[in-house]
Amino acid sequence: MSRAPLLSTPLPREDLIIYLSVSASALSSVLIRRPNGIELPIFYMSHALLDAEQRYPQLEQLAYALILSARRLRPYFQAHSIDVLTNQPLRQGSGAGLVLRTPDGTTIEYAILFQFRASNNEPEYEALLAGLRLDHSTGAERLMICSDSQLVVNQIPRSENSHADALSRLASAIDDRVGRHVPIEILT
Known part of the structure; x- marks a missing residue:
């Protein structure tokens, strides 16, 4: 019985990026992997905002988009560092x-x-x-x-x-x- 040799060096880690976007009626996100600087989509999520969700402040809608994405993409979030990019300002006093x-x-x-x-x-x-x-x-x-x-x-x-x-x-x-x-x- 032969066994595969164990890897002595870890596999290279890819850059993962999640783009978040908020509009008046929907949230969306796309998870991208970037091997060698080329952006390749892995997952796209869109969520139509309910009436009550449309009244959330934009920063809360953005956080909600990240929560929904993290729930659906739990294995990626647990195994990788992920940069979060958005079309919204994150600094808010x-x-x-x-x-x-x-x-x-x-x-x-x-x-x-x-x-x-x-x-x-x-x-x-x-x-x-x-x-x-x-x-x-x-x-x-x-x-x-x-x-x-x-x-x-x-x-x-x-x-x-x-x-x-x-x-x-x-x-x-x-x-x-x-x-x-x-x-x-x-x-x-």
């Missing part, structure tokens, strides 16, 4: 926004940019604290607080908080060339 309305109808908008990693709940608490500081500085005696965080105010509908959510996104995508004057606080 976190922020919070708040809107103060006075009894006479005056609106004060405020955005907060965090220069630290924030959990899901920290922006909600920081927005509440910033609102309390602002209200205190104006001499307010009564407050009505609306938030979409269960932990902060016990489940107020998000539709009542859309203005502050928009300011939160403004702070997260900060650009020094903001068209109108909205104070932005930066917490370190």
Whole structure:
């Protein structure tokens, strides 16, 4: 009985790349192997977004595309290092926004940019604290607080908080060339 000789040197590792893409109605990915710099597709995945999935922020849709791909391609992900490339920006700051309305109808908008990693709940608490500081500085005696965080105010509908959510996104995508004057606080 003859046996095949054992390999004394490991097989060369190929570069594997997964391209992820997000559109308004679908997610897609393609796994590519690149022997000698030539890109050869191994697997393509497309997923039509359900109504609720279409409302996810793009960064969450991108993460979802990666999760779906990793589940279907588990052996590749376990055996190889895989570079992930996408058509979306991966660096995204976190922020919070708040809107103060006075009894006479005056609106004060405020955005907060965090220069630290924030959990899901920290922006909600920081927005509440910033609102309390602002209200205190104006001499307010009564407050009505609306938030979409269960932990902060016990489940107020998000539709009542859309203005502050928009300011939160403004702070997260900060650009020094903001068209109108909205104070932005930066917490370190």
